[in-house]
Structures are given as C-alpha cells and as structure tokens.
Amino acid sequence: MSEEHYNEGESLKKVSGLYKDWFLDYASYVILDRAIPSVFDGFKPVQRRIMHSMRELEDGRYNKVANIVGNTMKYHPHGDASITDAMVQIGQKELLIDTQGNWGNIFTGDSAAAARYIEARLTPFALEVVFNPKTTHWVKSYDGRNNEPVDLPVKFPLLLAQGVEGIGVGLSTKILPHNFNELIAASIAHLKGRKFELYPDFLTGGLLDVSEYNDGERGGKVRARAKIIHKEKNTLSITELPYGKNTGDLIDSIVKATEKGKIKIKKIEDNTSSKVEILIHLHNDVSPDRTIDALYAFTDCQVSISPNACVIVGDKPMFLSVSEILRMNTDHTVGLLKRELEIELDELQESWHFASLERIFIENRIYHDIEEVKSWDEVLSTIETGLKPHTGHLLRAVTQEDIVKLTEIRIKRISRFDLDKFKETIASLEEKIAQCKFHLENLISYAIEYYTRIQKKYGKDKIRRTELRVFDTIDATKVAVANEKFYVNREEGFIGTSLRKDEYLFDCSDIDDIIVFRRDGTMKVVKVEGKTFVGKDILHVGIWKKGDQRTVYNMIYREGKEGPYYMKRFAVTAVTRNTDYALASEMKGSSVLYFSANPNGEAEIVSVLLKPNPRVRKSRMDVDFSELAIKGRSARGNLVTKYAVKKVELKEEGVSTLAPRKIWFDEKVRRLNVEGRGVLLGTFKGDDKILTVTDQGEARLVNFDLSNRFDDQYLILEKWHPEQPLGCVYFDGEKGIYYIKRFILENNFSTQSFMPSQHAKSFIEAVFVGNGVQAELVYSKEKGKEKDNDIIAVDEFIAVKGIKAIGNQLTKHKIRSVELHYPQESLVESGSEQILSEPEAENSDLPDEGIIGNLFEE
Template identity: 25%
Template sequence: MSSDAPDEFRPDAGIAAEVKTARIEQEMEQSYIDYAMSVIAGRALPDVRDGLKPVHRRILYAMDQAGVTPRSSHRKSSSIVGETMGDYHPHGDSAIYDALARMAQDFSMRYPLVDGQGNFGSIDGDPPAAMRYTEARMSPIAEELLADIDKDTVDFQSNYDDRKQEPVVLPASFPNLLVNGSSGIAVGMSTNIPPHNLGEVIDATTHLIENPDCTVEDLMEFVQGPDFPTGANIVGRNAVHKAYKTGRGRIRVRAEFEVDDQGDNIVISELPYQENKARLIERIADDVNEGKIEGIRDLRDESDRDGIRVVVELKRGANPDVVKNQLLEHHLESTFGVINLALVDGQPRVLTLKETLTEYLKHRREVVRRRSEYELSEAEDRAHILEGRLKALDNIDDVVETIRNSESRDDAKAALRGETTVEVDGEPLPTFDFSEEQANHIVAMQLGSLTSMEAAEIEEEYEDVQATIERLNEILSDTSELDAVIESELEEIKEEYADERRTSFIEDTGTVTHEDLIAEEDVVVVVTEDDYIKRMSLDSFRAQHRGGKGIIGTDLKEGDRVSSVFVASTHDYLLYFTNHGQVYKLKTYQIPEMSRTARGKSAVNLLELDDGEEITAVVNTADIDEETDKYLTMATRNGYVKRTSVEKFQNILSTGIIATKLDEDDELADVEVTDGDHDLILASKEGMSIRFDEDDVRAMGRSARGVRGMKLEGDDELVGVAAVNEDLHNWVLTVTQNGYGKRTDIERYRRQSRNGKGLIDIKTNDRNGPVCAMETVGYGDHLFVMSESGQILRTPVEDISTVGRNTMGVIVMEMDPGDHVASVDVHQVGSDEVDAEAAESAEDEAADAADTDDADE
C-alpha cells in the first residue's frame, strides 16, 4: 500500500518550514495589546482633534457625502444608517443608529450634531423609535466640523473594503471634544468628558492663542466649568479645578428645585446630567412607601415640551427643609466622574484643560495651513489662466486668425503654444508662448467673452486673485497671521452658535449629613428605671394649669417606673450620666421617636450600659458655650460634689467613660452645667438646701471623688444641684414626690460655706412626701413633671405660688393613689426680657408670703 507521507519529518521542508516558535505568554500579551489598541483607537475613544469617535465621524461624513445637510430635507434614518454601514462602518446597524440618535438628543448633547425629526428618545429613558420611522439631517453646527474637508485639510484613508476614502479626522472648526464631551469604555480604560459652553471654550482657545504660556488657572477664568444640556447646579468649584489641572475629578451635580410660595410643594425643574427622570420619580416613590423619606404626600410629573417640572407634594406640617435634605441625600444629587482621556497621535492620554486646547490648536493650525496651501494653488492656477486670457485679449486679432486658419483644434492649441506656425497666403502669423492650460482655455473661449465689458471683469478678477495670493502667502509665511485666521473663524462660530450658560454653581456646604435629614425641633425624652427610652414632640404636650393630672406620656411594662424626663432639641448632643458614675454621649435624634402611648426602646440598644446601671442625670451640651469656660458639676447621694471642665468630656467612647469616682455605697444623683462665676444650691430628700460659692469646689479630674458639699443627717441624701445665675433665675422651685411644690425668691437662700447642714427648703411631711427635685427658674420657664406611672404635666412656673422657705407649698400635679413624681425638667419658652409688670406683681406676692424661715445650720 503506497502512501504520500514522507519517510521522516523534516522541520525545514514544506509547511513546517513556515512554522515559527513563540512563547505563549509573549504571544498572548502582544495579541491582547493589539486587540486593546484596536478597540481604543477604532471604537471607544474620541480623537482630541475633532472630539469624535469613528462611528460619529463616519455618520457625519456619510451624511455630508449624501447631501443630507441643513439645507436639504430630512432623510430616513434607516437610509443614513445603511449608507454609513455599507460604505464606512462595517458593524451592527443598531450601534450606528444608537450613535445617530444620541447626536440628535438635546438632553445628551450640549450642541446636537443631528437635526432629528420623530421620536429620538426622552429623558425618561424611552428608547428612540425604530430607524424606519425617524428622519434626520445634519445640524448647522455639525457642518462646521466638516467645513473645508474638500480642500485637502485632513488626511484620508481607505474604507474597510478599499472602495472609498474616508477622513482620518474632521477639520473641526471648534473644539468639539470639550463642547459636546464624550464617554466610552475601552479595554482597561475609559473616558468621561463633560460638555461645556461653546462661548466659554472659544474664549479660552483665543486666550491660549494670544498667550501660549498661560496656565490652567488662567484658562479657568474663561471656562467656568462643565455646562450640561440639562442645566442643574455644580456644587463647589474645587473638584472642577482639580479636573482641569489633572484631567481627573469628581464633580457633584445637584438638581434645581425650590419650595413654592405656599410652602406646600417642592418643585424640581432641572435634573443632573444623564439622570433618568422616570426612574428618579420611581425611586423617590419607593423610598416614601418604605418609610425612608417622610413628609411626602404625592408625586406628580408635570413636565412638558417647555421643560421639566416634577412636583413633590408635602404633607401638612412637614418641614420642607428636612424633605429637601432627604431628597438630596438619596436622589437629587449625583457625581460626574471626569476622565479627560482622548487619543493624541493615536495614543490614549489623560489631558489637562490646557493640553486639550493645545492639541486642538495644533490640529487647527495644520488644517488652516493645508487649506491655505490648497487655496493658494487654486488661486495661482486661476491667475495663470487669467494672465493667458488677458494676453489673448491684447492680441485678439492674431489669436483669432491663428485659430481660424488651423486645421484642427489640436493644431490651434499647438500654434498658441508656439510649437507650430500658421501661414495665411504664404505669410506666417505671429507666434505665441501660451502654456498648455492657457491654450486649452483660449481655444474653449466663447465669442461673447471678447466684449470690452468681459475684458474689464477679467481685469478685476485678476486683481482680486492676485490679492488673494498675496494674502495666502502672508498667512503661510507668518504664524501670527495664521493664528489670526483661526481666532477670527472661532469668533464667527461663537457669534453664530454660542448661547447662555445653563449649569450654575452653588456653594459647597458639605455633603448632606444624617442630621440634615432630621427636623430640628424640641422634644420630650422619657427614661424609665428599666432603661426604656423614647422621644416625643414637645407639641404633644400643651401647657396646663397646675394641679392637673396631665396626660399619658408613656406605656410602662409591669413593674417599671419612670426615672427621668427632660426637654431637648433633636440636634442636641446629650450626655447621659449613670448611677455608676459613667457618662455616655448620644444625639437626641438617635433616640427613637414614638407616640405618647408607646413603651420606648431599650437603652441598651443605644448605650452600652452594664447590668444594674441606670441613667440618673442628663446634660444638654447646647447649654455649653464654647466661648467661655464651662464645668460639669456633679452631686452624689452621699453629699459629695465636684466640678470637672467640659474639656475632659470631649472624646466620649461608645462604651462610655468615667465621669466621677464613687464610694461603694454612693451613686451619682444630679449633674449641672456651671461657669465658675455663680453660686450652687444643693437640695436633699428631707427638704434641706445649702447655697455656697462655686469656687468653694475646686476643679478636678474625671477620676476624682469630689469634696463634701452638704452634711446629711440620718437617711437623708442629695437629690439635686442647681446653678444660681441671678440674671436668669428669679426663684428656687422645689417639687416633692407627692406632687406638691413651691416657688421661693432666690434671695431667701443666703450664701453659706459648703459642708454645712444648710437651711430648710420645704416641709417634707406626710402630705408633701420627700423632695424629688429642685431647680432654679425664671420668667417664661415651663415646668415638666412626670409621674412614675407615666403621666406628664406641663405648666408655666408662674402658675406655682411664690412663698417663703420652710413652707408647705401648693399642689403642682395631682397624683393617683400609689403614684409619685419621678422626674422634673424646666424648659425656657418665653422671652429673655422680663416683663416689668409681671416682675413687680411677683415681688408683691413674695413680700406677702409668710416668712417662717428657720436658720437651722
């Protein structure tokens, strides 16, 4: 059996000789690089010179070649796509149509390059209609990109099948890369260039022509920043400056919106660039339904051809500022990541603002130079023809005789060139030395051109052509003249197409924080002995006359009792002091907001409390003036008191920090903010009080125990400490556990030395019960009293009678059997100025009070 196989393998023979050995990693690397560069240069990245990707360039050139200009009628998009795909862009028709449609969208392009007719999509994300339904033609400004393309201004290359020629780049009479921007994803890199205002970019370009050594900062005086087709606002300028200086940056873009005159609606009129309006409204609605955004009753899209109008209807009583901040955090602000990446000499480069304009000017100078050379050649050719015509007119009789007596047209041309001689009756006619082009033109002349008027027109045209030649030579020999041409043409385009800026700048006040999303309002915070905590709006509790039962403030679980109540703003930081001497820090709005009948949330979910640790005092940091020295003055059950600078409490951990050292059988009772310039008053459970100078208690560290402030007898213990500021405080207000209390003029508490027994403040008999709280108060203050069972009474302090010390007082809050006052807080709601008449009335009331004060020291 015969076989064609060789007897042995020979690597140097046949096909084997063409096989080359290569390392696979090197081959993969090189092949991948070739593929990546093909995508980068052929599909994804724009050219810095005309700002176009190949698909856009080919669409515009195909339209130009087909005569689909602004002066023609619209043509079916399918026809344009077909010609582009068949002659220049051998890719899918959907990709070509998508690019064509985007160039027609006024919400995508700052200056659309295609004038579309039909449905080309919407800002709601609706896709364009099928290409068989839409029509298009070039927009006027697109013609400026193709201007003079027939004057050898740019290089051409063969199309994909070598049938036609296509431009490598368009002449681009304006810096389209910056004006319309670009976006694209290549292999391993991407570009995202925002659009700009045409007038600003041209002003910067002319400035660069006149001042080649200018800086990026100089150009920024002309180019304020991106100018998006959808308007909106750029937040701050720092990111824009960074993007222009480095080629990269992250620009925050915020929607344009306002609250209407009635304060019932938020109206959105402009959206961030590339934001889908329908999707935006859907996301807002989802967040409203899920409770992430509060205060919105309805959403309406009232947009029309005149512009965007999305109405956010607010609920009655909703705070518009809070709703605006909630919308800003999640929906009305986006980030545009600038990556100014473009092809420079076929290679991808990240460019600064100056580099982008410099590369464009290099291209434009080359275009104008090549155009001038082309026009110069045309003008010189025309001048040569005109010179021949003028010479022929000067010798018209001999020229006509020569042509008439020639055997043929070719003989006549040869005679005019002086190559042969024509004889008439044996006599030779004069010879000429016309060039071939001149001779051809003369032979083709019509008799009508021999009139004297035609001769004058030829003379005039010749002078104009000579002037043109002189001007073109001047442009080609002097770079400043060439730049002047570029500058003049840019100014003409600016005059024709520039418009007002759409995107504005607003001050960068920082990103929206969670606090911005919370309405700032006064709230009542309730804490129970089992450490349940919640907040309620202060408006839930209207002021009542003293002696009432109040209204329910919380629902307690069995065996639990209220331990404290206080009033604060939702934006205040609160310091929570516990019976173990620890202090924790928490924003008021972090406390869950609940109804009056709700139980609250366990504080261990908010504060990392130890077993048996209870909140005994709360200090509002809003009372701390940063411009003055402030102290936290603490009092313990066993009568100790100490002052510690608030600076020691700047960095409070989530697990809390030590506020004061306590003896084993002692607990922290109360904390007050003081300034070191006024007196302190301590109050005990058995109705004793002592007033002394704050300086009697030296400032100490957090780990100190303090000094004794008051001698206590028997089972007595301290219940409160208050600062005496006679500019703010007029009375000492004392409340007992059985709901009784009194107001006493502050002057009735004379100053003593600390560590004394003090004076009797109020009688603590069976009717009153032991003292629950003591506060210093003034005009306009409201008293909040909360019982252990959860009832809250709010009453003006002026409703409580002014009496002397060592008296019984009056009923403040009616208690149910077995119920007791748990906590008291004072809230200032009136004016800082004291009404003179009210003050006089109060002084008379105090003077009439029975003075039964004892001096038990």
C-alpha cells in the same frame, strides 16, 4: 512521550500565544476604534462616521434616520442599533444635528422613536465648522470600497462642548460638556496669551460646585445638584436636574429614601414635559428647608461626578486636563485655518495664472496660428511658441496642461472677450490674493476674528444653564428624619430600636449617635442599633451631635465610696465611639447623685439634703449651677460637701446661661452659620428673627435655624428690629411715576407684600431699613440733557404710614439709580447686647451688622 501527547502540548502552546496576541489586538481596537474620542475632532469612530455619512447625504432637506444609519454602515462595521443610539445622543446635545420628530427627552429619560420615524439633517454650524474635504486626510473604509476621514477638520473645541463618556479595555474616559460661548472666549484668551478657566455646563441646568474640579483631570470631582425651590407653604418643586440624572432617577431615589425613613414626604407629582417640574408635597409638621437638605443628603438630587479626560492623540491614549485639550484644539484650529488659506491662495493664484494666459491667447490671436495645423502635437507646440514672448510676468512656468485648457476655450467666449471685464476679474483676484496673504501673515488675528464671527453667528442662544455655586456641607445626621423609635432597659443595661417592651425614650434616625450616662459616672457614645449593651444603671440616654457646645450636662457625684461630693457642668463635643469615659472619678465606688441634660445650657437650682450628723448644723443647702463655669468633661468640678448626702432634689428650673448666638451669613453658599464665615448679622436670642425682602416687594420673617435656605435673590437680609420702619422707592407702571413709602411691618408676620402696584411695568427701585436714610436720585438723560442729582432726607420727605399705603410721589423724571446713604449710628444696634463666649462666659459689647441694600445684585 507519545506522538499524541506531543501534538497536544504543541497545540496548547500555540493557542496560548494566539490568545495573548488577540487580546492585545482587541484591547487596542476597543480603545482606538470604539471607546475613546480623538482630541482633534472630539469624535469616537462611530460618531465621526455618522457625521461623514450625513454630509455625504446632505441636500438641505431632512433625511430619515434609518437611511442615514444604513449609509453609515458602509463605514462602521457594527449593527444598526449602536449607530442609531450614537446618533440620538449627538442629536440630543443640540449642536450638530437638526432633529425632527420624537428624539427622546433628556429630562424624563424617554427614548427616541424608531429610526424609521425620525428625521435629521446637519445644522448650519456643523456644515460651517466640521467639514472641509480639502483639509481632510482620508483612508479606506473597513471593506476597501469607500474613503472615510481619519479625523474631521473641526475648527472648534467640539470635544469640550459636547462632552463624552466611554469605557475601553483598561481605560475609560469622562469629559463633561462645557458652555459654547465660554469655550470660544477661552480659545480667544489662549490666542492672546491670557489665562482662562473652564467649568462644565449642562443642558439639564442645575447647580454645580466646581471647587474641586481640578481642571477636569483625574482625581478631581464636581458636585451637581438639582435646583429645588420652596414653591408654596408645604410644596417643594424640582425645576432643574443634576447632570446624568433624569426625573425617573430622581423620583426613584426619593421614593427609596422615603421608604427607608430618611425623609418624610406626603406625595410626589411629576409634571415634566418641555420643562422639569417635580412637585414634592410635605406634611404640615415637616420643615421645607430641612427637607431640601435631606433630599441633597440622601437622594440623587445631589451627585458627585469624577471627570477623567482620556483622549486619543495621534494613535495613543493620553490623560490631559481640560485646559490642555482646549489649547490643543485651538492650535489645531489655527493650523486648519492656515491650511485653508494656503489652499485658497493656491487656487486664487491658479485662477489668476490661467486668466492671464487666456488674455494672452485671445489678445495676441494665437488661436489663428493653429488653424492650418494638422496634428495635435503641432497645435500644442504652436500655442507654446506663441505664448513665450508674453509670459514673463506670470507666477509660474506654462505647462502642457495649461496649453490643453487653452484649446478647450469655446469660439463664442473668444468672440465675446471683453478687456474691461477681464481687468475687473484680474483686479478682484489680486485683491483676494493680497487679502489671503495678509491673513496668513497675521494668522492669530485671523483666528480670533474667526472665533468671534462663529460666536456672533451661533452663540446667541447658548447661555450658561448650570449655575456655579459653592455648596455647603450637609450633616446627614442633622437632616435625617427621626424614623426609628428608641428604647432603654435601665436595669439590664440595654438600649436600641428593637426593645419595644421596654421604656420608650424618643424618635431618632438610624444614622444618629446615642450618648449614654451611667450611675457610676461613666459615659459612652454608640451608633443606633437594634439592641446594644452599654452597662447597667443607666441615668440618661440622648441623641449626641458632634461639636455641640450648647447642650450642657449638670452633675453632682461622690468621689469613691466615702469621698467628698463635687458638682460640675460640661459639654461633650468630641468622643471616640464605643469608648467608656470617666466623668466622675476613676476611684472605685464613685457614683452620680444628680444629673441633668440641658439642650440650651440651662442651669437649675437644686437642694442637697445631708444625712444626720452632729457636726453639721444645717442639713439642707441650695446649689445654683449657674454659678459654675462650663468646663471640660474631665474636670473634677467644685466641692459641694465633705459630709454624707442623703439625696438631691430639684428646687427651681433653670434658664439658659449661654450667650445669645452670633449668626453669620455666608454669601457663597447662602447659608447661616456660627463659625464666623461671611457677614455678621448680629446676636440672636430665642425669639429673634431674620428679615428678607425680595425685589417683588415681599417681606418675610424666618427664624435663625442654621438649616434655613436663602437661595433666592434678596434686596435685604438682616436681623429684624420690629421698631425700625421699612421703606421703598418703586415705579408705578400704570401712572409712569416714581413713589416712595415708609411703613412698619406687622408683628409676628410670616410673609407680607408691600408693593402697591401690580401693573406689569411696575418695579421696585430700592429698599431700605431704619431712620435717617438719605436717598440720592441719579437721573437718566432726557432729550440729551443731564439733570443734577437730588438728595432727599427720607424722614422729612414722608412719614411712616400703613403697609398698604401708596406713598408720596417722588419724581416724574426717569431715574437711572437710587443711591442710599445711611447714618453711621444706624449700623449700631441700639442698646448693645451682651455677647458671651461659648462655653465660658466673657463680657463683650459688639454691634449688629446687617446686610443692607442690594446684597445679591450682580
């Protein structure tokens, strides 16, 4: 090998080794010094350096952010832009930095003004909780010119309060912010040895489902939703945002979903300033409740967040849970408090020691002994000799440093020495020393008192902003707007959205499933596509919903080429897509003579015409499908005839044979369901309604569509019985009197207000439905005296009047509460309805159960 080639190989070998070492060094640097926060103070290095720099510049006044950034560059070896961005992020969290000027908007995503235009200073909370140079461990900065903290001595679970997000080399972290007061409560619970639970809380508010939070560990997730309210008839309003999204993100996602046809809206207005308000205007034919579900299903109004609590512990990254982080923070705080007490005790004892030395030095006139002494060493030895007879009670031995400090006492101070004042000072020091020792002996109690004081001082406005709620699962196929026109070519066997020259069937969404029945008695379910071959001789094409038991298919078919004729009724609740299912018979030549699809289980009457046959006297027979039980799709069915059939004709349209639907209300997700979750509202037929009554005196009727939303707080939510009167007890703020009224709601209303008084101090105390109600009045104390409760039979006290009536005066006394007592029979629906099971009918008499009284009151 030539020398040239040898040198080239040697050089390459060395470079590869360098790359390996350099990459490990770089990865360690990014993880430890840039991306991942410390578990103890909750800061990334740049954030820690910003806080240290602000404390260094702190004088009580605002500093230009540009000045703070410039000062921080003494400690942080990166550009000013990264420091400014990190500082703005801290400032927007409203905890550590008191901001002035345009610091951006977390709602709209608007960026902050330039660093030279905005100002900042530390908050009182930061000054009290984050800093203490006496308990800080210091190291040299990157250039060796300054000292910077390894960790700031933060006496609070700051990491969980602010949250953090960062990406390193092969590692990432995402810790969600939590509520200030809830963190303190959890820390106190940990110190007391009790269990606690912590859930995220966001400045942007919104709704949050934490059922899969998994204590913030890897593998868990939360679902965050925007808060959407039905503001007016055709207007929705987004008033709070999901975490990590701003109004621009939301509007962009809504526009994209609209362009794709997932949702149907008229226009969007963004009125956000200090509060979020995005108005979504709908067309008159669009359901607001269904649109809300569609917004959650197809836009950023609902997001899934996966936490990943990776933190630096010592000098290593670790994956922890939120509870583990809080325990470590709390234990670290106890350690810091202990260290502060120990330092304070040492300082107090030193003060007591020198004060005692000073008294000995002055009272015993030792300063006179050094008047004739000429050398410094003789001065020190003379003072030491003079002190020896009087130092037996001191806490430690007298040092040369103590003697030097005695020589520095001014003559003026010696001449004005006041023994009584000195004794007061010593007594005060001894009292503080005793208190300090007591706190050290009862350190946990001291830490609890510290947390309690911090909460009282800084936690008044730190209320929870994000509402915790269990979310309902939204079926996207049920809320998607029908944005595609669907066509069929029956002869050639094609279906799809691109066959515009063929037969139009219906509008559907592009995520729907399509069910197809053919004349040979086979069935198939496919996805919506431009053009799909499903087989020739198509009988029926429709939209298929998984688990749909109310759509019933009626069919008459021939078994084989010359076999008997059968009829059957069946529902299709579950299938495998793109699979052929034999509904008639697998015998070759089987065919369907009659088929109908019935969305509400209708059962018609058909006439079967037989071909001429000398053995058959009657060539026409009527078949009533309502006499058939609804069975599985693979069932053979009932025999119609063994003789040849000429044709089948519809004789009479059918009516539904299915039961009235049993509807439940799930209080956790505040939605209706038919699966038996929550409180049974009753059995509902086509025209039945649900009555809701708010504490503002507004009654509303809605249908029992499962897509309806009930996010508001209701005093009453139950099945509506038009004949039952509604009553309320209310306080007239103008007159200062309680009234009671009873009235019948008008038929077929949508929304009615029954509160007579619009005075600002007026309010509704209680609402009730039905007859035979008794109202127990629980009075408040007046002039220190208690008044016995009164029980009023409402029916006897007041008659049913008009909805606009003021009612009768109930009492002038102050009422603490009104307790309603219902007769047992009022909970049972008069004329019990027959409840039939689905899909097969069974007779069962069940009462309706309404939700009566203060359903949502906390």
